[in-house]
Amino acid sequence: MNILRFLGKSFLKVLEDSGGIFLFFLKSLIYFFTPPFRLKHLIKHMEFIGVKSFLVVFLTALFSGMVTAYQVNIALAKVGSQSILGGAVALTLTRELGPVLTAIVVVARAGSAICAEIGSMRITEQIDALKIMAVNPIQYLISPRLWAAILVVPLLTAIADLIGIAGGYVVGVFLVKIDPGLLTARMTDMVEFKDIMSGILKSIFFGAFLVSVCGYKGYNVRGGAEGVGRATTEAVVVSTVGILVMDYILTTLFF
Amino acid sequence: MIVIKGLRKSFNGFEVLKGVDLALPENHITFIMGQSGTGKSVLLKHIVGLIKPDEGEIRFENQDITKLSEKELQKVRKNIGFLFQEGALFDSMTVGENVAFPLKEHFKLSAKEIKSQVEELLDAVGLLASKDKFPSELSGGMKKRAALARTLALKPKVILFDEPTTGLDPILQVSILQLIKDIKEKYQLTCAIISHDVALALKFADYIAFLHQGRILKFGTPDEIKQAEEEFIQNFLRSALL
Ligand SMILES: Nc1ncnc2c1ncn2[C@@H]1O[C@H](COP(=O)(O)OP(=O)(O)OP(=O)(O)O)[C@@H](O)[C@H]1O
Ligand SMILES: [Mg+2]
Numbered sequence: 001m002n003i004l005r006f007l008g009k010s011f012l013k014v015l016e017d018s019g020g021i022f023l024f025f026l027k028s029l030i031y032f033f034t035p036p037f038r039l040k041h042l043i044k045h046m047e048f049i050g051v052k053s054f055l056v057v058f059l060t061a062l063f064s065g066m067v068t069a070y071q072v073n074i075a076l077a078k079v080g081s082q083s084i085l086g087g088a089v090a091l092t093l094t095r096e097l098g099p100v101l102t103a104i105v106v107v108a109r110a111g112s113a114i115c116a117e118i119g120s121m122r123i124t125e126q127i128d129a130l131k132i133m134a135v136n137p138i139q140y141l142i143s144p145r146l147w148a149a150i151l152v153v154p155l156l157t158a159i160a161d162l163i164g165i166a167g168g169y170v171v172g173v174f175l176v177k178i179d180p181g182l183l184t185a186r187m188t189d190m191v192e193f194k195d196i197m198s199g200i201l202k203s204i205f206f207g208a209f210l211v212s213v214c215g216y217k218g219y220n221v222r223g224g225a226e227g228v229g230r231a232t233t234e235a236v237v238v239s240t241v242g243i244l245v246m247d248y249i250l251t252t253l254f255f
Numbered sequence: 256m257i258v259i260k261g262l263r264k265s266f267n268g269f270e271v272l273k274g275v276d277l278a279l280p281e282n283h284i285t286f287i288m289g290q291s292g293t294g295k296s297v298l299l300k301h302i303v304g305l306i307k308p309d310e311g312e313i314r315f316e317n318q319d320i321t322k323l324s325e326k327e328l329q330k331v332r333k334n335i336g337f338l339f340q341e342g343a344l345f346d347s348m349t350v351g352e353n354v355a356f357p358l359k360e361h362f363k364l365s366a367k368e369i370k371s372q373v374e375e376l377l378d379a380v381g382l383l384a385s386k387d388k389f390p391s392e393l394s395g396g397m398k399k400r401a402a403l404a405r406t407l408a409l410k411p412k413v414i415l416f417d418e419p420t421t422g423l424d425p426i427l428q429v430s431i432l433q434l435i436k437d438i439k440e441k442y443q444l445t446c447a448i449i450s451h452d453v454a455l456a457l458k459f460a461d462y463i464a465f466l467h468q469g470r471i472l473k474f475g476t477p478d479e480i481k482q483a484e485e486e487f488i489q490n491f492l493r494s495a496l497l
Contacts, residue, residue, distance in 0.1 A: 121345075124341065125341060126344075128339070131303075132339075133332070133409065134329040134360070135360055
């Protein structure tokens with residue numbers, strides 16, 4: 001009985017949160033186009049999310065590309081078709097690893113910071129202060145961050161794709177000793193434009209999703225510094241798991 | 256100008272306001288006094304729509320604030336300033352940027368005009384030297400004064416002050432209240448001030464309202480309050496003079 005009650009309660013909480021996050025997302029999305037326009041803020045947050053995540057994205061993509069090439073090579077060696085290594089690595093990266101890893105890095109790097117910052121503004125009444133001064137807090141705080149992520153996360157993903165493929169190339173050419181001409185030829189044969197685009201499109205959803213979750217959790221913080229800590233942990237967990245679930249759903253339905 | 260009728264509010268089953276009736280007379284300073292935790296801050300937050308009541312109405316310029324949407328409230332809020340008990344300064348901005356914020360948001364002013372207004376406001380609260388400091392680098396009293404300057408920047412018709420003088424030294428307390436009074440006269444403001452300081456209230460108030468056990472126990476001029484028969488008020492006044 002208790003288990004049922006617990007499950008019921010958790011289910012209701014998830015429904016409530018999902019509804020809340022979705023409404024929050026829609027408001028943030030739309031308010032951006034109501035005056036006063038916050039272009040300066042947009043650029044500032046693009047810098048925060050993009051430039052400051054760049055190094056981590058770079059390293060993550062490089063090593064993921066290299067290790068993917070290494071592992072895929074082991075599999076391909078068993079059937080003797082190592083020449084498609086470059087193509088296999090590029091497909092994995094552009095369709096899956098690029099967008100997903102980039103989004104998760106951005107959650108860790110920028111999402112957690114967004115949640116903590118908005119949350120501490122909530123508990124020190126700074127959000128109420130915005131309201132009092134007749135400024136819409138969602139329009140001021142969340143909209144520019146949401147649009148920054150929508151614009152920047154796909155760019156980071158494109159960079160991650162490129163770096164990852166370069167990592168795979170290095171492993172393929174120098175470690176596995178595949179002929180570089182053959183490797184790139186098979187790669188361009190196998191990877192189509194729509195493969196790259198599917199990853200980029202997914203990353204737009206991930207960017208919007210992670211800011212909505214982290215912003216929502218911060219915006220609705222309750223209960224002091226501890227509350228901010230709890231909300232930040234929740235935001236990171238929900239965003240990360242959510243991105244993986246969304247990835248599966250989007251991939252099977254659309255891409 | 257602001258009329259509150261039958262305002263009730265509970266938090267988690269605990270009734271804080273039990274039917275508050277209060278009118279803030281236009282162009283006057285009303286002090287709101289009462290014990291800690293009786294709901295003075297909660298009462299003021301209702302007037303700016305930060306908290307929605309369970310029952311009752313708040314009239315401002317012929318509309319019931321409690322029924323307004325967030326969008327309609329924005330218009331009202333341009334006319335009602337609010338000083339938070341803890342200041343609520345934006346900690347990512349310097350003192351000067353905090354004061355400039357409402358000016359940039361709501362007035363079409365040149366950078367030069369904003370700068371001169373900010374400096375004038377900071378000078379009035381004695382913080383000109385701290386213009387480029389961040390809130391975390393200020394003392395409690397300095398934060399309060401910076402927040403006061405930010406509240407004044409919007410030039411509202413009504414200003415609600417949640418403990419503007421608590422935590423300041425006696426000289427500053429008087430000078431801040433004098434400043435509020437001067438500004439009130441200059442711009443024809445309606446002010447409500449929460450304070451625990453009986454002497455200051457008797458000196459600076461046009462009217463005093465006592466909030467006790469969720470209701471307004473007594474409303475009157477300082478002289479009327481001094482003559483009040485209610486035992487709670489006499490106790491309150493006497494304790495202050497010990
Ligand atoms: N957001 C809230 N949620 C739950 N309870 C609250 C909330 N805000 C205030 N309260 C409760 O309402 C009561 C009145 O609080 P309020 O802050 O108005 O007191 P106050 O009269 O301003 O006291 P002080 O003079 O100490 O500032 C307190 O019991 C407080 O716990
Ligand atoms: Mg209070």
